[in-house]
Amino acid sequence: MGESGLRSAIDYLKIPDDGSPYLEGYVCGNCEAVFLGKRTTCSRCGTRDSMHTKVLANTGTLYAFSVVYRSYPGIEVPYISAIVDLDGGGTVKGNLIGVEPDPQNIKFGMPVQLVFADALGRKDQNGNLYLAYFFQPHTDS
Amino acid sequence: MNNVYVAGVDMIKFGRFPNRSVPDLGADAVHGALDDCGLNIKDMQAMYCGNLMQANAMIGQRILQQVGQTGIPVVNCANACATGATAFREAWIAIKAGLYDIVLAVGVEQMGKGLLGGAQAQQGIPREGLLGSSTMPAVFAEAGMEHSNLYGTTFEQFARVSVKNHHHSTMNPKAMYQVETPLETVMNAEMISYPNTKLMCSVNVDGAAAAVLMSECKAKELELIARSVKIRASVLTSDPWQERDLVMPDVNSCTQKAATEAYEMAGLGPEDIDLIELHDCFATAEILHYGNLGLCKPEDAGKLIDEGHTSLGGRIPVNVSGGLLSKGHPLGATGIANIYEITTQLRGEAGTRQVEDARLGMTHVIGLGSACAIHILEKSA
Numbered sequence: 309m310g311e312s313g314l315r316s317a318i319d320y321l322k323i324p325d326d327g328s329p330y331l332e333g334y335v336c337g338n339c340e341a342v343f344l345g346k347r348t349t350c351s352r353c354g355t356r357d358s359m360h361t362k363v364l365a366n367t368g369t370l371y372a373f374s375v376v377y378r379s380y381p382g383i384e385v386p387y388i389s390a391i392v393d394l395d396g397g398g399t400v401k402g403n404l405i406g407v408e409p410d411p412q413n414i415k416f417g418m419p420v421q422l423v424f425a426d427a428l429g430r431k432d433q434n435g436n437l438y439l440a441y442f443f444q445p446h447t448d449s
Numbered sequence: 450m451n452n453v454y455v456a457g458v459d460m461i462k463f464g465r466f467p468n469r470s471v472p473d474l475g476a477d478a479v480h481g482a483l484d485d486c487g488l489n490i491k492d493m494q495a496m497y498c499g500n501l502m503q504a505n506a507m508i509g510q511r512i513l514q515q516v517g518q519t520g521i522p523v524v525n526c527a528n529a530c531a532t533g534a535t536a537f538r539e540a541w542i543a544i545k546a547g548l549y550d551i552v553l554a555v556g557v558e559q560m561g562k563g564l565l566g567g568a569q570a571q572q573g574i575p576r577e578g579l580l581g582s583s584t585m586p587a588v589f590a591e592a593g594m595e596h597s598n599l600y601g602t603t604f605e606q607f608a609r610v611s612v613k614n615h616h617h618s619t620m621n622p623k624a625m626y627q628v629e630t631p632l633e634t635v636m637n638a639e640m641i642s643y644p645n646t647k648l649m650c651s652v653n654v655d656g657a658a659a660a661v662l663m664s665e666c667k668a669k670e671l672e673l674i675a676r677s678v679k680i681r682a683s684v685l686t687s688d689p690w691q692e693r694d695l696v697m698p699d700v701n702s703c704t705q706k707a708a709t710e711a712y713e714m715a716g717l718g719p720e721d722i723d724l725i726e727l728h729d730c731f732a733t734a735e736i737l738h739y740g741n742l743g744l745c746k747p748e749d750a751g752k753l754i755d756e757g758h759t760s761l762g763g764r765i766p767v768n769v770s771g772g773l774l775s776k777g778h779p780l781g782a783t784g785i786a787n788i789y790e791i792t793t794q795l796r797g798e799a800g801t802r803q804v805e806d807a808r809l810g811m812t813h814v815i816g817l818g819s820a821c822a823i824h825i826l827e828k829s830a
């Protein structure tokens with residue numbers, strides 16, 4: 309929990325007390341496979357106790373997506389579920405925002421950037437608010 | 450060699466049976482499979498039962514409590530959508546191992562309506578629609594869009610899979626649906642998760658299927674060999690590590706691995722196979738598996754459906770039963786229902802949907818998580 313008082317929506321989203329939120333990867337010291345979420349053994353090569361953490365990049369490119377029109381009850385649709393390859397390693401799934409949810413507007417390989425924002429106002433049973441990440445189209449300007 | 454055969458097999462007509470129980474449905478399929486080969490429950494030496502949703506409820510024993518409590522060993526197994534095929538394979542292994550000559554495999558499932566997806570967060574907040582989607586239609590939509598990204602596959606090509614499989618099921622009285630769905634109908638149906646419309650998602654149905662597996666010696670001794678089909682390959686894989694595993698459940702590498710091993714075990718190649726029942730849980734998935742199973746290069750998968758090669762009458766008919774898209778997908782029963790279809794075809798008993806001169810057939814299922822099972826069956830010489 310950082311200055312904002314928001315909790316992290318998922319374990320690999322880190323909120324330092326001083327500084328910006330970031331996504332944390334675990335990298336195998338032997339084969340360099342990148343994982344999301346804490347682990348001690350590499351499932352690619354089986355090496356134990358060789359994991360180190362890495363701050364994942366805030367930029368990447370769109371690898372695959374779906375525009376979701378039907379979801380579980382209570383979930384607002386439509387939205388874009390996006391698979392993004394982060395620059396420097398790691399693949400992450402999240403909502404793509406800042407684009408009309410129409411397949412025509414979404415291009416494979418388009419550059420995106422991570423933004424951190426309130427988790428759509430969702431609260432847990434105790435009324436706590438959360439911080440989540442989203443992707444948005446990345447322009448150099 | 451200790452060859453293993455499918456001597457008897459049956460499936461119930463898939464549908465929705467809210468007033469019947471899972472053991473009821475399983476018992477019907479068992480009776481059908483026993484009648485198909487003229488045997489009695491007392492002839493069965495072991496039973497492997499596949500059911501997913503009630504995996505802890507001793508479904509196999511409860512089926513025997515309806516059809517005959519002979520005291521044989523029963524193993525209940527669950528392996529996502531590969532559950533039925535896994536039960537079938539365990540029966541094959543038991544005979545291969547020389548422990549038994551006649552083994553019963555059953556798959557049965559009762560499904561609710563609605564979306565299937567991953568478990569929701571036990572603590573914190575729900576992540577669906579916040580950090581992307583984990584519904585099954587979305588997961589397989591994304592897998593299809595990966596294919597689009599790599600090979601340019603189009604929404605229309607994915608939709609053609611549904612047109613074909615719904616057409617096939619008009620010839621299958623045991624399918625849930627017997628309704629033609631033209632391309633415009635499929636593409637204009639409610640969009641669930643682009644590019645999968647409602648008609649491109651498999652149907653949640655209740656169903657059951659059963660098979661009697663037998664050693665070659667026993668099938669000859671009982672004079673059942675002529676109608677039996679030989680199991681030329683039985684393979685099960687899990688998902689080898691892939692770069693995007695954590696966000697894209699991988700159905701490709703486990704299928705590629707299983708196909709390679711199955712062709713090797715059978716000593717043949719994809720060009721020898723006459724028909725395939727593959728895991729079209731969503732229309733997008735079928736396109737991926739054309740390449741995964743070696744029917745064509747992955748980049749030619751769209752062309753394969755466009756040119757009709759996988760339709761009945763084409764070079765390699767796929768899902769002539771109607772597939773999961775139209776026959777229906779009762780998770781635990783699906784793998785054995787595939788065996789029923791291929792066996793029926795190899796016996797030349799498939800009526801209007803018969804694939805001409807079918808000699809070798811393949812079944813393929815995927816359980817997300819992931820498990821892939823492939824069987825290659827051959828007509829009796």
Ligand SMILES: [Zn+2]
Nearest residue numbers: 336339350353
């Ligand atoms: Zn490693």
